[in-house]
Amino acid sequence: MKGAKKARPKKSEPKKNRASESRAKPQPNDLHALLRSALTSGRVQIVDLTQTLSPDFPPIVLPPDMGQSRPFRMEEISRYDDRGPAWYWNNVSFGEHTGTHFDAPIHWISGRALPNNSTDTLPVDHFIAPACVIDCSAQARDDADFLLTVALVKAWEKRHGRIPAQAWVLMRTDWSKRTDLVAYQNLDETGQHTPGPDPDCVRFLVKERDVLGFGTETIGTDAGQAAHLSPPYPCHYYMHGAGKYGLQCLCNLDRLPPTGALIVAAPLKILQGSGSPLRVFAIVPARRSPAWIRTAGDGERSGRARSPRRQVHHRATQRGHGRKHDERGL
Amino acid sequence: MPESAARLRRKNPILRTRQPTLPPASRSRVALGLTAAAARGRFALQVCLDCGTVQYPPREICRECLSHRLVWRPQDGRGELVTETILRNAQELFFRERLPWRIGVVRLDAGVNVIAYVHASVGRAPGRVRVEAALDRAGQAALVAVPEKGRPDLADDPKLRELTCDPRGRKILVTDGKTSVGQAIVRALLAADADLVWIGEAEPWKKITGLDVLRDLPRATIVPLDVTDGRSVQELAGEIGGKVDVLINTADHHRTFSIASRRGVETAQQEMDVNYFGLLRLAQAFAPVLKARAADEPANAIAWVNLLSIFALANYPPHGTYSASKAAAFSLSQALRAELRPAGVRVINLFPGPIDDEWDQLEMPPKLSPAALATAVVKAMKGSVEDVYPGDVAQDWVARHLDNPKALEREAGEGAR
Amino acid sequence: MSVPAPYDDVVLAAPVTVRYVRYSTKAAHWFLGRAVAGLIAAAKVPKARIDGLAVASFTLAPDTAVGLTQHLGMTVRWLDHVPMGGASGVVSIRRAARAVQNGDAEIVACIAGDTNHTDSFRRNTSAFSQFSQDAVYPYGSGGPNASFAFLTAYYMRIYGAEREDFGKLCVAQRNNALKNPLALFKKPLTLEQYLDARPVADPLRLFDCVMPCAGAEGFLVMRRATAEELGLRYVRLLGAIERHNAFPDDPVQYRGGWAIDRDALYAQGGVGPEDIDFLETYDDYPVINVLQFEGLGFCREGEGAAFIRANTFEAEGSFPFNTSGGQLSVGQAGAAGGHLGITEAIRQLTGEAPGARVANARHGLVSGFGMINYDRGVCSGAVLLAAA
Numbered sequence A: 001m002k003g004a005k006k007a008r009p010k011k012s013e014p015k016k017n018r019a020s021e022s023r024a025k026p027q028p029n030d031l032h033a034l035l036r037s038a039l040t041s042g043r044v045q046i047v048d049l050t051q052t053l054s055p056d057f058p059p060i061v062l063p064p065d066m067g068q069s070r071p072f073r074m075e076e077i078s079r080y081d082d083r084g085p086a087w088y089w090n091n092v093s094f095g096e097h098t099g100t101h102f103d104a105p106i107h108w109i110s111g112r113a114l115p116n117n118s119t120d121t122l123p124v125d126h127f128i129a130p131a132c133v134i135d136c137s138a139q140a141r142d143d144a145d146f147l148l149t150v151a152l153v154k155a156w157e158k159r160h161g162r163i164p165a166q167a168w169v170l171m172r173t174d175w176s177k178r179t180d181l182v183a184y185q186n187l188d189e190t191g192q193h194t195p196g197p198d199p200d201c202v203r204f205l206v207k208e209r210d211v212l213g214f215g216t217e218t219i220g221t222d223a224g225q226a227a228h229l230s231p232p233y234p235c236h237y238y239m240h241g242a243g244k245y246g247l248q249c250l251c252n253l254d255r256l257p258p259t260g261a262l263i264v265a266a267p268l269k270i271l272q273g274s275g276s277p278l279r280v281f282a283i284v285p286a287r288r289s290p291a292w293i294r295t296a297g298d299g300e301r302s303g304r305a306r307s308p309r310r311q312v313h314h315r316a317t318q319r320g321h322g323r324k325h326d327e328r329g330l
Numbered sequence B: 001m002p003e004s005a006a007r008l009r010r011k012n013p014i015l016r017t018r019q020p021t022l023p024p025a026s027r028s029r030v031a032l033g034l035t036a037a038a039a040r041g042r043f044a045l046q047v048c049l050d051c052g053t054v055q056y057p058p059r060e061i062c063r064e065c066l067s068h069r070l071v072w073r074p075q076d077g078r079g080e081l082v083t084e085t086i087l088r089n090a091q092e093l094f095f096r097e098r099l100p101w102r103i104g105v106v107r108l109d110a111g112v113n114v115i116a117y118v119h120a121s122v123g124r125a126p127g128r129v130r131v132e133a134a135l136d137r138a139g140q141a142a143l144v145a146v147p148e149k150g151r152p153d154l155a156d157d158p159k160l161r162e163l164t165c166d167p168r169g170r171k172i173l174v175t176d177g178k179t180s181v182g183q184a185i186v187r188a189l190l191a192a193d194a195d196l197v198w199i200g201e202a203e204p205w206k207k208i209t210g211l212d213v214l215r216d217l218p219r220a221t222i223v224p225l226d227v228t229d230g231r232s233v234q235e236l237a238g239e240i241g242g243k244v245d246v247l248i249n250t251a252d253h254h255r256t257f258s259i260a261s262r263r264g265v266e267t268a269q270q271e272m273d274v275n276y277f278g279l280l281r282l283a284q285a286f287a288p289v290l291k292a293r294a295a296d297e298p299a300n301a302i303a304w305v306n307l308l309s310i311f312a313l314a315n316y317p318p319h320g321t322y323s324a325s326k327a328a329a330f331s332l333s334q335a336l337r338a339e340l341r342p343a344g345v346r347v348i349n350l351f352p353g354p355i356d357d358e359w360d361q362l363e364m365p366p367k368l369s370p371a372a373l374a375t376a377v378v379k380a381m382k383g384s385v386e387d388v389y390p391g392d393v394a395q396d397w398v399a400r401h402l403d404n405p406k407a408l409e410r411e412a413g414e415g416a417r
Numbered sequence C: 001m002s003v004p005a006p007y008d009d010v011v012l013a014a015p016v017t018v019r020y021v022r023y024s025t026k027a028a029h030w031f032l033g034r035a036v037a038g039l040i041a042a043a044k045v046p047k048a049r050i051d052g053l054a055v056a057s058f059t060l061a062p063d064t065a066v067g068l069t070q071h072l073g074m075t076v077r078w079l080d081h082v083p084m085g086g087a088s089g090v091v092s093i094r095r096a097a098r099a100v101q102n103g104d105a106e107i108v109a110c111i112a113g114d115t116n117h118t119d120s121f122r123r124n125t126s127a128f129s130q131f132s133q134d135a136v137y138p139y140g141s142g143g144p145n146a147s148f149a150f151l152t153a154y155y156m157r158i159y160g161a162e163r164e165d166f167g168k169l170c171v172a173q174r175n176n177a178l179k180n181p182l183a184l185f186k187k188p189l190t191l192e193q194y195l196d197a198r199p200v201a202d203p204l205r206l207f208d209c210v211m212p213c214a215g216a217e218g219f220l221v222m223r224r225a226t227a228e229e230l231g232l233r234y235v236r237l238l239g240a241i242e243r244h245n246a247f248p249d250d251p252v253q254y255r256g257g258w259a260i261d262r263d264a265l266y267a268q269g270g271v272g273p274e275d276i277d278f279l280e281t282y283d284d285y286p287v288i289n290v291l292q293f294e295g296l297g298f299c300r301e302g303e304g305a306a307f308i309r310a311n312t313f314e315a316e317g318s319f320p321f322n323t324s325g326g327q328l329s330v331g332q333a334g335a336a337g338g339h340l341g342i343t344e345a346i347r348q349l350t351g352e353a354p355g356a357r358v359a360n361a362r363h364g365l366v367s368g369f370g371m372i373n374y375d376r377g378v379c380s381g382a383v384l385l386a387a388a
Helices: A018-023 A031-041 A137-142 A150-160 A181-185 A199-208 A234-241 B003-007 B032-039 B180-191 B209-215 B230-243 B266-275 B277-292 B317-343 B370-382 B392-403 B405-413 C028-043 C065-072 C085-101 C120-126 C130-135 C143-159 C163-177 C191-196 C224-230 C258-269 C286-295 C304-310 C326-330 C334-349
Strands: A044-048 A073-081 A084-093 A101-103 A128-135 A168-172 A213-216 A245-248 A261-265 A275-277 A280-285 B044-048 B070-074 B078-087 B101-108 B113-118 B127-135 B141-147 B171-174 B196-201 B220-224 B246-249 B303-307 B346-350 C010-021 C052-056 C078-081 C108-114 C199-201 C214-223 C234-244 C278-280 C363-372 C377-387
Touching: A031 A044, A073 B230, A101 A234, A128 A150, A150 A199, A168 A261, A199 A234, A213 A234, A234 A245, A245 A261, B032 B044, B032 B070, B032 B127, B032 B141, B078 B113, B078 C143, B078 C199, B101 B127, B101 B141, B101 C143, B113 B127, B171 B180, B180 B196, B180 B209, B180 B370, B196 B209, B209 B220, B220 B230, B230 B277, B246 B277, B266 B277, B266 B317, B277 B303, B277 B317, B303 B317, B303 B370, B317 B346, B346 B370, B392 B405, C010 C028, C010 C085, C010 C224, C010 C334, C028 C065, C028 C108, C028 C214, C052 C065, C052 C085, C052 C334, C065 C078, C078 C085, C085 C108, C085 C214, C085 C234, C085 C334, C085 C363, C085 C377, C108 C334, C120 C143, C143 C199, C143 C286, C143 C363, C163 C191, C163 C286, C163 C304, C163 C326, C214 C224, C214 C334, C224 C234, C234 C258, C234 C334, C258 C286, C258 C377, C278 C334, C286 C304, C286 C363, C326 C334, C334 C363, C334 C377
Parallel strands: A128 A168, A168 A213, A213 A245, B113 B141, B171 B196, B171 B246, B196 B220, B246 B303, B303 B346, C052 C078, C052 C108, C278 C363
Antiparallel strands: A044 A280, A073 A084, A101 A245, A101 A275, A128 A261, A261 A280, B044 B070, B078 B101, B078 B127, B101 B113, B127 B141, C010 C214, C010 C234, C108 C214, C234 C377, C363 C377
């Protein structure tokens, strides 16, 4: 074409490289550049804490006389076929408390009258918050009915520092590694047997530490036998009664540091919602240890092959704590 | 692999699968009265209300007095086999494939001639016989002459075995083995010499003692199946569908709520999701492969059995939403029957009254024990029926329903709040 | 016994056969139309002179005699469609005779014919009648073979007839057919071949069964004066009977309706069985021949086997019978099966039979039978014919 102009070669510029990019100072308010550079350099990872929403994932079991929460179900609308030639999509159905999910205060009777207590009215800035991860995996392995106590929390604080206000407390039990559904639900004639917090512990976290909420790998924030505690279901009762939240069916808590992870947990904005399944993930400072693996979103119940390990050197990101971090308990 | 695998007959995989053929299926409307009675296991003929003459073949007008007032009445079927032949040639593929075939003419004591299949246990004509009405593979009434004394199993005559859905030698899927009824049916099928029973289990984390016991039985194997999950149904159909000869749908979500006694539709949705949509999912996944195997050898797909409820016929308001879900399943089963009939696969519906289980705990007796219901299932399969009303309450309700459905509606609604 | 009015000077003339073929792609209209063409050629009359038409056909459906009038361009003042199978010929004569006798028509063409495709027999049988559809065909789809097997087995049991008796008739018919250029069967048949043939429906075997084919038969009914005006050879109609749904309470059909009216037939004709020079029966199965021997008074009921053993049945035998070979050896062109005997009888009595001839034939009896509506042949009839 006549009018086209020839592309003029640019004047030579110094070639940008990754190293120089990372050394280039991002602007203080350029969050994306900040995060992107942190991710690219490996100083920060994203860890997916969410189980896949699938029909196989067990719902909470209530006595049959009660209303039941629906397990996740998919009905295909079309799949590049006569029902829709160029597209694939599904109708899905689930309860608000199906799969990895968020509990809002309105979920429990004790929180029913609080302001901003449903998923559509929760303060949005609560959706990103720090997490304290308390490792109870050894105790839970030995005792399915293990209850987290105040003493254990305080012992954890002695090592890792006081639990800050408005932080998530996540009870790591490695329960999510139970890929056998029967073992995951762990039901017998006396009901469900899964670990959780005891009433004193919950009261402590609510009153003395003003946590944001409590999270577990099991199917409830309360222990499986919590009906027999006093009050029954103390975690739901006290947390929601104080406007706090719950997270359940989390996974990959073993990939989080005891402190320092930032949890992103934003439930669906359901009108008067009591909770919802959600994508919950952690932004985590990377560690020196070769056990750390640089991927996001794998490693839950499916047990897929992991990507090769990579040696990464990081600076400790824990502020004010130059302590050593071992592989497991951190 | 169950022990019996070694003795299971295997199909030669390089041979083409035989396609199903049917006996002649068309009948006049009035002749369908014979089919209606046979569907319930009865032999009935028209009788003139004005002169008492028995009629056959079925007709519109009395052959004696020209009255139009003809009604169907049960017959004892006794008569004389007056002549017979053995066909060596037939014009329809179904019979061509099954030659030679024995038929005879029976002069009933009631005063009419019927042409009938003749059971192998009947001696050569002449001789006394009894005529029964069975259902053939086309779903139409077929008259069979059996010896006057004694009741031979139709399945004992290899030519007549196809009138039945005999579980002997069959591989059968029981969709829910968790309920007491499901477990009783599994046991009854194994006692009736089924080759293999797959026992569907949903929610494996809910342990049921009865199911664990079945787990250890030879010729039984537990398979994951949740009829509310389309993928689960599809996957099981993909895995075992090509071997299933009979599917017995025992999946049942039974709650005891009327419209007013439970707010919200969650429970009713569950009832529909299991009782109606569960049947639909199973039908979509399994019906095509059953049809494809309807004439397979050495064993073919022959039947689909639904455990409905007598409340499918007339709503029982204290269990109002449950009744509606069973009525929906009943209606759908009629569609399924129409889709399976061209392949000769029979849909058998059982309509029991209250069962002696946890959900009918507050129902007054008589109640049907799971074992009795299981016996009724096996009996229906060994016989030649498609609509079964087992137990006293079911028999009572269906009689009232046929007599005056509006009166039954009122009676069933008494005491509802 | 009441004897109906005599047939005065009603005559039959112009026997026409449209050659039989095993299968044809043509419709029934072709065969029936060629029969009419043959009739007007034989009678040397213009088509318009035929003012009456009686038709019998299975495969003409969905058309009847009505459709045929338009198809063949005929305007008639008398029209009948006769759905009585092998009794249609006899019944057509009864209808047409009274019509020409009373001036309702002058020349009635009685035609019957069918086409035959490879699936014609099954189609015709599977939807033959409501009773057959509801209560017979679903039991083995054996067709008429099954129905007549029932009858044959019963007759053999109660009267002690043997297969050899029936075989003798079939062999004799074949011997007759060997001389008939119109017959489809050309090979001799021995009794051994008959007895050892492929079983069809016990006790019937291959040679007990007719071979369905395509073809047509026809003849004209008129008054003697018309026949003489046209210079046609003719035969006189002495008597005719019909009876339908006879003996409905017999458990199995072991006797036919002729037994009820045969005395009236002979009285009407002024002759007796001993005067009959040949008999053309409706022979779709051998046992029915025996029912006709008995029913028409040639032997007593139940004594058919003895009668067979005592006689020979070729055209030159002691009891000339199915002199053309009958349907069993000529072929069954559908509804024309009952007209076959009539055209053969006309030919025998006018000295024009193409095959075996009965010497000095003066009186002939033609019998018709048909329509297994349920478990027995419902229709029956017979005509008594005499040479001019």
